[in-house]
Every structure is written in C-alpha cells, then in structure tokens.
Amino acid sequence: MDRELLKHCLGALFEQITKRIQTSPGLPIPNPTTSFWLQPESPLLSHIQSPSLPSDADIVIIGSGISAVSILRELYRLNPKLNIVILDARGICTGATGRNGGQTTWPPYWDYPDLKEEYGIEAAARIIKFRLRNMEEMFEMAKEEGSDCVKVSEIRETVAAHVSFDEDVAKRRFEALRVWHQDVPEQAREWWKVNAETARTDLSMPTATGAIFGPAMALWPYRLCVSVLERLLKQHDTLKIESYTPVEKISYHPSASTPVYMITTPRGHITTPTVVHATNAWSSHLIPGLRSKAFPCQGQMSAQIPLRDLPPPGDDKYTYLFVHERGIDYMTQRLTTSTVNPDGTITTIGGEVMLGGGSAQTRNRGSDKIGSADDTKVDYLAASHLSGLVPSVFGSGAGDGKKATWGGTTVKDMWTGVMAFTADDLPFVGKIPSSITRRGKPKVKMQGNGVRTGEWCSVGFGGRVW
Template identity: 35%
Template sequence: MVSLFSLIRVTIETIRGIVSSYRRVSKRISQSPGLPVSNPTIPFWSIPASPIQKEGSIAALPESADVVIIGSGITGTAFARTLLNGDRSLEVVMLEARDACSGATARNGGHITPPLYHDYLDLKKKHGAEAAKQIIEFRLSHLDELIRVAEEEGLTKESQCRKVETYDVFFDKEVFEGAKEKLGRYLEELSSEKGGWDTVEGSAGMQLADGVCGVISTTGGAIHPYRFVTGILSRLLKAYPSFRLYTHTPCLSIDANIVHTPRGDIRTEHIVHATNGWSSHLLAPMREKIVPLRGHMTAQRAGTGLDGGWLGTRSFVLYPGASEDRWDYLTQQPPDPRARLDEKPQAEFMFGGGVEMGSPSFFDAVGCADDSQVEFRVSAYLGGALAAYFGKWWGGESADVDDDDHFEKGRVKKVWSGILGISADGLPWVGGLPSKVSGRGEGGAEWIAAGYSGEGMVHAWMSGKALAYIILGKDPHWLPAPFLVTEKRWKKADISSWL
C-alpha cells in the first residue's frame, strides 16, 4: 500500500515539475522565434516537390515594389491572388525563407473542419452573440470558398479539395454528454445549422473501437494543402508579370519602409506579415501575443481490416480521454489515382495530435519554432494510436507497397513536425498594425494576418483575402470585428490562459 508520505512527495514533485516547466516556457515565449530553420523535417504533402519549390532563389531582387508579402503559405497566397485580381498593375513581391510553401500550410492535417459548437458559448460570452455568430459563419465559409477557388484554378483533382463526413468521436461519457449539451445550445441559437448534425450513442455502427461512448457528425472538408497553394502560386507567376516569388530569401529586419534580406533590400509601401508562428521575429511587440508551438503529423498505411468503401470520404476528431483539451485528428487520402501527380495513392491516413494542454509534451512544444525535430513521445504515441482507435476492425498491417526512398517502411510512412501560431486570446490577428504593435514609427504601412491557433484551414484563406480587400479599399464584410488588430486588444491579450 502506498503511504500518505509517498503520495505527498509525489504530489510535491509533480507541482515542482509543472512550475519549472511553466518558468521555462515563460522565458521561451518572451524571446524571438528566430528565422525558420534551414533543415526542416520533410512533410508527406511535399513529396514530390512542386516545380516552383526554389522559385527565384538565385534571381536578383528588385530594389522596390508596391507590396512585399513575407510568407508563401495559404495566407500569403490568398492575399496575393485577391490583390492581383483586384489590381494587376501592382508590383508584388513574395519572400520565403525556405522552399515555397514550406511552413505550416504544408505541414497540417488537411482538415477543413472548423470548431463550431465546441466553443460557440465561450465566444458568445467573450464577444457577444452577434460577433460569435459572425465568427462561426467565417469559419464555415472556408469549405465552400476553398472548393470554389480550387475549381476556378483548375486544381480540384490535384488539390483533392472535397467535402467529407466528419465525426467527433468520444471515449469518455462525461465529455460526450458535455459536447451534446453544447451542440444543443449551438443549434438553438444558429437556426441555419439545424438539420446538418447527427448524434449517436456508441460507435454508430462504424469501424471504431468498442470503447466509443458516442459520435457527433456533420459535413466537413479535406484538402491537399501543399498542392492547392503551390498550384495557385504557379498560375499567378505565369499570369501576372508584376508578381514575383523569391524563395530562400528570409526577411532579416524592417526599417521604416525598407525590407532587409541577405540578398539585398527592397523599398516598399506595404509590408504584409503572413508568417503565423514566426510573426514575432519581425514584430517584437507581438511576442507573447502570437506564440509558436510545435505540432506533429504522420502519414500512415491503413489497417487491412478496414472497409474500403469509406476510404477518403471521412475525417475524424478523436477525444480519447476525460478532457476536451486532448484530441487527435484524422483524415485520409482519396483512393483515386487521378488525384495524385505521378503515383498511385495508397489511401494514407493523415493522423496528427498527441499533445494535451498542461502535459510535458505541451510544455516542450510551446514557444518552440524548430520544425527540424520530432518529439519522441509524440511520434511514439501517433505511431501506435490508430490501431487502438479502430480496435478489432484495424486488422493486419498493410503490405509494403512503396519503393520510394522518401518513405519509411511499416505502418508509419512519414512523420514530421510543423509550427503553429497560438494567439494569446484565441482569435486571428488581421489588419493594419498600429506603431506600438509593429514596434516601428513612421514609414511604410505594415499589415498582418496570423495567429490561427492550429485552425489555419478555417481561418487563413478568408483572413488573407480580407487583408487584400482592405488594402484595395474594399469592405471585407465577412471579417469578424474581434479579429482586427487594435492597441486595446494587443494590451489585453494574455497568453497565460494557454499555460
């Protein structure tokens, strides 16, 4: 039997560990995240690499431009596309520290599945009913918008942008009951959402483990984010001579209206920060307002016992424990040879997560902007969790069918890390930067769209589009007011709620 003294000692040591972790994190998030590392892990999505992978990496930089975009992910691409479509005469330069689209966009799970009922009541409490509904509508708008853009760009097959059935799967009865209560309140207040949801006790007849308490389902989306973004950038480079992309050209500093890089300086009227987790490298006052956090993703071969009839048509958010703060996410590549550029797909499971707020892995991840490393505890968990989630239905391991040296043998085909941008108040930061927030006085106008807190696929595109509307003098009526950057919001935002 464990003595009371032993229990007290263990409790004290646990508290000391938490306090020590908190202190380390507090110190880390007050520092610059630095530039993106030069040797990041390689995500599944970027194999094979886009032809524009190293676009402009050895070309001479212009001395000036109307607009300089820092970052070549989904935010910067949405902004560039919208701006150039609105005014093709503008000289627009996009700078990327590494390969094209090598940041968070190419490293996420490809989910277009927004948190809706999950935090509606909290949004309502903080921002009021109308603002909460506008935020929900903003998130919901991304699926149809991304599908529409993929069609316009001729990228529907290549980007795999599609609607899927999405399922919140609960393994704890109390968490499931709480989710049902939130969903009920959500549907009461957003009549447009009624009829689009289903709640089932148990595993709903799906191929899930016996421990499932309940499932909540609706319609979501999935996408190949890397091909979507690089496909659009490729077209913009061909369609607009005034648009130029320079990869391997990090922005070192900004002085008034001059952007300094190792390859030369560019004078500009507008500077757009589309760097998400790295935002505070160039915006020192945004440290502790947008904080980097390292996440993990895997591409895995599906178990042989799973029914191939639903492969590629579903996505999941899985809640394995007694807390809403712990969840994993899963979608799947469609088993359609036409959806890949040069190889037959194997219906890979795209599985990520493995971090819970307050856990050792969480404290290790917060403030970390190094995506060259993979955290052992997280990768070990992700490598084994899928078989547990599907239980007896998983079956045997898939046969090794890949002879590409880029991929590993066995269940886990690829594992990589990526940097999220955690917003101190949980909302994206979109709009013009006041001088106190940029840390600079008079000079060129600076703008930002960043801080998506791990939900970039349902925030980034419309945020980048809204920013372009603002610069073009148009009204982005869909942009929620709480997203706008103000000194008042900046002063109030407190990252401690995440810690």
C-alpha cells in the same frame, strides 16, 4: 506528491512557457523534417529566385503559405499591374501549410459556448459563420482556378466524425452542441450527434462513447497553394517570388523622397511603402509587440499505409477528430486511384492515412510544445502514440471469433510543423499599429496605385479556420 513540491513544479513549468512565448521565435530553422505533402515540391517554385533581388516593390509579402497566397490572389484580382515581391526564409509553401493535417474539421460547436460567454450570442454566431464560410471559399477558389487545380489538390467534401473515447468528454461535447443548436438552430442544423452504441456500430470503433457529425473538407494543401502561385507567376511578370530569402530586419525611412520600409535580407535590400506579414508562427520575430500575444506551437503529423482496407467507414469519405480526456488527434484518408496494367494486374496509388496529434501524450502533457518553433525533429512520444493509434481506435476488425479484417498501418512518413496561437484564441488581421511594430509608418495612407501603406498582418489562425 507533496503540495508544495507540486506548486513549485507547476510554477517552474509556467515560467518556462512564459519565457518561451515572450522570446522571438527567430527565423525558420533550415533543414526541417520531410513532410509527405512536399514530395515532390513544385519544380517551378522549389528553389525559385530572381537573378538579383528586386530593389523596390509596391508590396512585399513575407511568407508564402495559405495566407500569403490568398492575399496575393486577391491583390492581383483588384489590380493586375501591382509590383509584388514574396519573400520566404525557406522553400515556397513549406511551412505550416505544407505540413498540416490536410483537412478542415475543427468543431464549430466546441468553441461556441466560450465565444457566447465572452462576446454574446450575436457576435459568437458571426465568428462561427466566418469559420464555416472558410470551407465554401476554399472550394470556390479551387473551382475558379480550374479543373486541374481541383484534381491535383484532391479537394473534396467529407463528413466530419468527431469521436469521443471518454463518457465525460462526450457529455461536454454534446452539451456544447446543444447550446449551439438552441441559440443558432439554422447555423447548427447540419450537425448531429449519436450515442455510444451507434458510434461503435456505424464507425467500427469498439471503445467510442459518442460521436458528432457535420460537413468537412479534405485536400492536399500544398498542391492547392502552389497551383495558384504557378498560375499567378505565369500571368503577372510584375510578380517576383524569392525562396530562401529570409527577412533579417525591417526599418522605416521617413526621410526618403517617398517614405518607405527597407527590408533587409542576405541577398540585399528592398524598399516598399507596404509590408504584409504572413509568417504566422514566426510573426513576432519581425513584429516585437506581438510577443506573448501570438506564439508558435509545434505539432506532429504522419502518413501511414493501411496493411489492408480500414474497417468501414474508414475511408476517404470521413475526416476524423479523436477526442480524448487528454488531447485530440485528427485523421483523414487520401483518395485512392487504381489502374489496370496490360498484364491484368491492378496498381493502386494513394489511400494513405493522414494522422496527426499526439502532443498531449508527450513530456509535460504537450506544454513543452508551446512556444516551440522547431520543426526539424519529431517527438518520439508523439510518434509512438500516432504509430499505434489507428489499431487502437478501430480495433482488430475481428469479432465473435471471426478473423481480423485488417492489420493496422505502417508509418510511411513522420514530420513536425509549427502552428500559431494567440493569447485569446482569436487571430490578428489588418493594419498593425506602430506601437506593435515598434517602427514608424508613412503619413500618406494610400499609394498612387490605390494600395494602402503601412504594415499589415494575418496571424494566429491556429487551425480554427484553415
């Protein structure tokens, strides 16, 4: 291609991305694709609404995913009498938390060298420590909620297998791991690497060029969150959860007897001195100062049924990250439950392969996904990639003239979700300055019940933590 033409094309592409991330993502679009994780939705929460919208609250939380649930749980732990309202534009917990990969397997060593260069060894190690603590905290939360929550959420420890399929990719990942081990050996001690030959043999992946292993976790994220919400709703009559109640506008009213924010929805208004934004990819719609700093990005997921058992160790013991020269994919397998019927036959439930990714294989190498908050349709190129990936990774299962041991997968569900990323890849958490909200804020910093006033947010955990 002519250099000037290439320069023009790249410039146009950059302009398109810039325009998208500087534009409001709007409200979540109705009728999104159907996620496997949301089948079925909670009977208690799926269309929950009060007969009339509460007129006021101590705290209004916008959003109902993992961030909102975590914040709500902690608030009620600190003060069980709080009057809290949760608002969501669509169904409860049907955003990214109800659409993700069902695992935490992001490689801590991957980001460490860049974090070290930007912030130094000590700060980089603290950031990685925080990310690693996420799994421990998630387990603790599920256990505290009780055995039923642990069972229904299928939360479990797994082994992360980050497999490279290109020699240069493997070398870069191995070098990042080496640097992490060298600088913070105690933190990195549970992570190790194997060469191409070992990876191919141990993982039954004939084209692997190396692999890195470490601790990980898998779960049914939607069920974990709704289990917590159902419990809190039953225990606190001061909690109101309002599904299909989009927030259209937030305005600050300093002249009120008690300065408050007015939350405008199609069902009416709510006043509150404290607002928590937990809408992640959609945050900049109501926080205009975050535009271009935090932005949506469409991702794609699938649930697939193995035609026969995956080659060992293709089972629920592992969560996989498939690392290519262009893009990554991630996979785990649901737990399998077998029951013996009265006639002696066996019924097996579960075992679906949960596989996501494919963005880098789409138009413009996935750059069109940046700034997209549309989860109402799937990308056919990503769908084609995900549909054929598992047989390509594991091979036919045959060797030395033997019959193939398995026959690939068949797609059960394919859907999209919207993640949030930030310009520097680090999240925004805490109180939001007026310069970012473009609204005023109460001069009184604390309510009488001990809750801080103002607007707060948790934005931009693009897979690094959750």
